[in-house]
Amino acid sequence: MRKTVNLFLCSCLFTISFLVKPQHAWAQEKELVVYESADAMPYYKDGQAALKNDIQANLVYPKLAIAQGISGEVLVSFVVDETGGLTEFEIIKSIDLECDIAAIKAIHSTERKWVPGMKDGRNVNVYATARVKFDLPKAKTAVTYASTPPKYKDGEEALFKLIQSKVIYPPKAIDQGLQGKVFVKFIVDSTGHLSDFEILQGVGTECNKEAIRAILLTDGDWIPGNHEGKNVNTYVTLPVQYKVLRVE
Numbered sequence: 001m002r003k004t005v006n007l008f009l010c011s012c013l014f015t016i017s018f019l020v021k022p023q024h025a026w027a028q029e030k031e032l033v034v035y036e037s038a039d040a041m042p043y044y045k046d047g048q049a050a051l052k053n054d055i056q057a058n059l060v061y062p063k064l065a066i067a068q069g070i071s072g073e074v075l076v077s078f079v080v081d082e083t084g085g086l087t088e089f090e091i092i093k094s095i096d097l098e099c100d101i102a103a104i105k106a107i108h109s110t111e112r113k114w115v116p117g118m119k120d121g122r123n124v125n126v127y128a129t130a131r132v133k134f135d136l137p138k139a140k141t142a143v144t145y146a147s148t149p150p151k152y153k154d155g156e157e158a159l160f161k162l163i164q165s166k167v168i169y170p171p172k173a174i175d176q177g178l179q180g181k182v183f184v185k186f187i188v189d190s191t192g193h194l195s196d197f198e199i200l201q202g203v204g205t206e207c208n209k210e211a212i213r214a215i216l217l218t219d220g221d222w223i224p225g226n227h228e229g230k231n232v233n234t235y236v237t238l239p240v241q242y243k244v245l246r247v248e
Helices: 023-030 048-057 063-067 097-108 156-166 171-175 205-216
Strands: 003-009 016-020 072-080 086-093 117-119 122-134 180-188 194-201 225-227 230-232 234-242
Touching (some): 048 097, 063 205, 086 097, 097 122, 156 205, 180 205, 205 234
Antiparallel strands (some): 003 016, 117 122, 180 194, 180 234, 225 230
């Protein structure tokens, strides 16, 4: 079943809400007549090449998706309404929920640069589609040893305390009795940011994902490793503990 995601912008706060509803429900609520084709189809004012560039330029690749190695292409259907506005977003091809949302936001950023479709001499609502590519950044090179290793700004104890306090134990993993340590390898780069995550030892897909998400919360709060007087990209490995607490 395809997912329909409607996007509303609040002009003062620039917040975005996503509502998932069957397509027929929106038709009943809004009585929106949308055409599959028209005498003149809607088009992007600056052309297809510019549309592709503008979408990619406004695309914010979710950090967690990058950390998980999620890439690919999201195909989105939407309506170019009679004013040139964009609405009724629908994910035709998905790669990840966060990437899907990012794709819709990027497409929506091109609103008001569309020329609406025309039928029988008047502007009408017409369906259109766009593809949004998520290409993983090139892997960084790093050293396994630095004379001064990278460290969390508040110290190791605070680091582990923060990560464990932010980890959400997936309910499904609890139900299945999954527990143990997830060992996550990643790079602390020369600016103190984190990248190139790898699961060395896991405790199930959801636990692994949650471990990466918790570690990502420390992004930018690291003092980079230093070797021979120069900040360097350095590999770090951290364990994230999952333990089922049983009530007797």
